[in-house]
Amino acid sequence: xxxxxxxxxxxxxxxxxxxxxxxxxxxxxxxxxxxxxxxxxxxxxxxxxxxxxxxxxxxxxxxxxxxxxxxxxxxxxxxxxxxxxxxxxxxxxxxxxxxxxxxxxxxxxxxxxxxxxxxxxxxxxxxxxxxxxxxxxxxxxxxxxxxxxxxxxxxxxxxxxxxxxxxxxxxxxxxxxxxxxxxxxxxxxxxxxxxxxxxxxxxxxxxxxxxxxxxxxxxxxxxxxxxxxxxxxxxxxxxxxxxxxxxxxxxxxxxxxxxxxxxxxxxxxxxxxxxxxxxxxxxxxxxxxxxxxxxxxxxxxxxxxxxxxxxxxxxxxxxxxxxxxxxxxxxxxxxxxxxxxxxxxxxxxxxxxxxxxxxxxxxxxxxxxxxxxxxxxxxxxxxxxxxxxxxxxxxxxxxxxxxxxxxxxxxxxxxxxxxxxxxxxxxxxxxxxxxxxxxxxxxxxxxxxxxxxxxxxxxxxxxxxxxxxxxxxxxxxxxxxxxxxxxxxxxxxxxxxxxxxxxxxxxxxxxxxxxxxx
Amino acid sequence: xxxxxxxxxxxxxxxxxxxxxxxxxxxxxxxxxxxxxxxxxxxxxxxxxxxxxxxxxxxxxxxxxxxxxxxxxxxxxxxxxxxxxxxxxxxxxxxxxxxxxxxxxxxxxxxxxxxxxxxxxxxxxxxxxxxxxxxxxxxxxxxxxxxxxxxxxxxxxxxxxxxxxxxxxxxxxxxxxxxxxxxxxxxxxxxxxxxxxxx
Numbered sequence: 145x146x147x148x149x150x151x152x153x154x155x156x157x158x159x160x161x162x163x164x165x166x167x168x169x170x171x172x173x174x175x176x177x178x179x180x181x182x183x184x185x186x187x188x189x190x191x192x193x194x195x196x197x198x199x200x201x202x203x204x205x206x207x208x209x210x211x212x213x214x215x216x217x218x219x220x221x222x223x224x225x226x227x228x229x230x231x232x233x234x235x236x237x238x239x240x241x242x243x244x245x246x247x248x249x250x251x252x253x254x255x256x257x258x259x260x261x262x263x264x265x266x267x268x269x270x271x272x273x274x275x276x277x278x279x280x281x282x283x284x285x286x287x288x289x290x291x292x293x294x295x296x297x298x299x300x301x302x303x304x305x306x307x308x309x310x311x312x313x314x315x316x317x318x319x320x321x322x323x324x325x326x327x328x329x330x331x332x333x334x335x336x337x338x339x340x341x342x343x344x345x346x347x348x349x350x351x352x353x354x355x356x357x358x359x360x361x362x363x364x365x366x367x368x369x370x371x372x373x374x375x376x377x378x379x380x381x382x383x384x385x386x387x388x389x390x391x392x393x394x395x396x397x398x399x400x401x402x403x404x405x406x407x408x409x410x411x412x413x414x415x416x417x418x419x420x421x422x423x424x425x426x427x428x429x430x431x432x433x434x435x436x437x438x439x440x441x442x443x444x445x446x447x448x449x450x451x452x453x454x455x456x457x458x459x460x461x462x463x464x465x466x467x468x469x470x471x472x473x474x475x476x477x478x479x480x481x482x483x484x485x486x487x488x489x490x491x492x493x494x495x496x497x498x499x500x501x502x503x504x505x506x507x508x509x510x511x512x513x514x515x516x517x518x519x520x521x522x523x524x525x526x527x528x529x530x531x532x533x534x535x536x537x538x539x540x541x542x543x544x545x546x547x548x549x550x551x552x553x554x555x556x557x558x559x560x561x562x563x564x565x566x567x568x569x570x571x572x573x574x575x576x577x578x579x580x581x582x583x584x585x586x587x588x589x590x591x592x593x594x595x596x597x598x599x600x601x602x603x604x605x606x607x608x609x610x611x612x613x614x615x616x617x618x619x620x621x622x623x624x625x626x627x628x629x630x631x632x633x634x635x636x637x638x639x640x641x642x643x644x645x646x647x648x649x650x651x652x653x654x655x656x657x658x659x660x661x662x
Numbered sequence: 663x664x665x666x667x668x669x670x671x672x673x674x675x676x677x678x679x680x681x682x683x684x685x686x687x688x689x690x691x692x693x694x695x696x697x698x699x700x701x702x703x704x705x706x707x708x709x710x711x712x713x714x715x716x717x718x719x720x721x722x723x724x725x726x727x728x729x730x731x732x733x734x735x736x737x738x739x740x741x742x743x744x745x746x747x748x749x750x751x752x753x754x755x756x757x758x759x760x761x762x763x764x765x766x767x768x769x770x771x772x773x774x775x776x777x778x779x780x781x782x783x784x785x786x787x788x789x790x791x792x793x794x795x796x797x798x799x800x801x802x803x804x805x806x807x808x809x810x811x812x813x814x815x816x817x818x819x820x821x822x823x824x825x826x827x828x829x830x831x832x833x834x835x836x837x838x839x840x841x842x843x844x845x846x847x848x849x850x851x852x853x854x855x856x857x858x859x860x861x
Binding site for chain 1: 686690693694763764766767770771774775778779782794796797798799
């Protein structure tokens, strides 16, 4: 019984009214014609309108923007189906205009509202509108939507970039246990592998057959120390071709800075390696071509002394037959023969020295260098009536690789001599003149001939390998080799110009190969 | 066979109850839209969620509005309503709506009316009560719908496929009642007690 009394007591409490007055929601009771039956305290406080001022008035007259047709329809439906109908903040924003005075909700001017229209009194046709403040939620949604938009844009940009990297950059990724986790399409294409063939394979194991022991050691120690390493490697493609890479190993970390594996970026240097190798081959064959030319030069050199020896021998023989041979004559003849044979021997020594590339640079006098060069060529120039002169400004010495420079100069002068020999027209006053000037940072050697000049189209290509206008007689390597030596080994420049019947070759060389310039 | 599958008898009873509920919904929709309307006899199926997702792939080419509304109680779940662009435009024309927000609101209203009248009537027949959450329009593109959480939480789906016909224009919509296994179990018990009364 006591319990019943308590229950009765509780029943008499006007719970509904108190809650309606204090709840954090707006509550309006309306009939089907939109007359106001109740306007709770929360709404009074938020709108500044007293319930007493608006009781029994039509809500759409007080708040003009309300679409009465829609509201009436919703009320009618709620009463008909006896379950709530709704306005949602996401589609309708608000029903009762309540200005927001919080700065953080500034993206909306009015409070965003969810409204449930609850059937309240079927007989009287009354509904209760429960209004919930959804501004924070609406703001969050708006913010979220904007952020999602940004993320989507960034994501699509990222995907595009990733796609480009995948297609263009040679990259391989593996985890801490060296298990391959990703390989770019570009690398797969180059090596003719399918991704599945390499994924999950151990990187070190896969590469170890193609990588030098030294390279492996370096790589492993860089991995242990989590260092960036630049190295050169080569590997085999699925088709068995050797592919050379210039590679960079980079340890990879996740967003939290934890080491997860490694990335190797590779640059395909197979072609440039091949080029370097073929460059070496060209140089080697140019040397043997030059050797051939030298042999013919030596032959020129030897012809005269040999015929001299021949003459001495013949004279001795005649004198003997005439019984005119005395000790003096024999001694003189032997002396002459001795001098001549030692000259022949010197020629061979010079020739041999010339084919030994210098390992060390040395101080050389330009004038004596030209004398040496001309020694090999003067016989040929003489035969072809070519006048040679040299003009050196003071005493010029530079520090460089002697034999390389000698080889280049001989080549250029030989080229001029050949130009005279192969020239169609008859040239008067055949001349090859050399001048050497001292400039501030370098010396300039100018070699000039009047052998008819070179056509523009040909001039552009004279330094190309295997380019020759001498058909059968030329290897096409001479000037190419000069260019390689002067610009590469001797750190200088070489330019060839031609005007009318004159061709000028200009060689610029530093005072010292060690410093580059004085 | 899954223990949550409905037997033929259970399906029959459910179809009957749904027909009643649907009749009720038709009347309400007609009243709400203030026009003579008829709803075609609903085609009711109980299918697995993955079957449902397969049916969505057929809709991909069309532009759709998709809204959901949760309901709670002993019988709990979520309803999903699809209405294509043409039907939505017809609805807007009929209700003389001015803005796209008004159309969104009208679609939500239609969702609410259909969900409420169907489930309320059904729950009345099953001697229980349900309460409804606010409906919401989903912005998920149709091709991503299989990833929508709503469809991943439910195993069985009651599909009610219907046409709303007006005097001069057609509005076609599909409504799906998504339920969890526990509700299907509850539903089976209720349907069986009705079956026992009938026998």
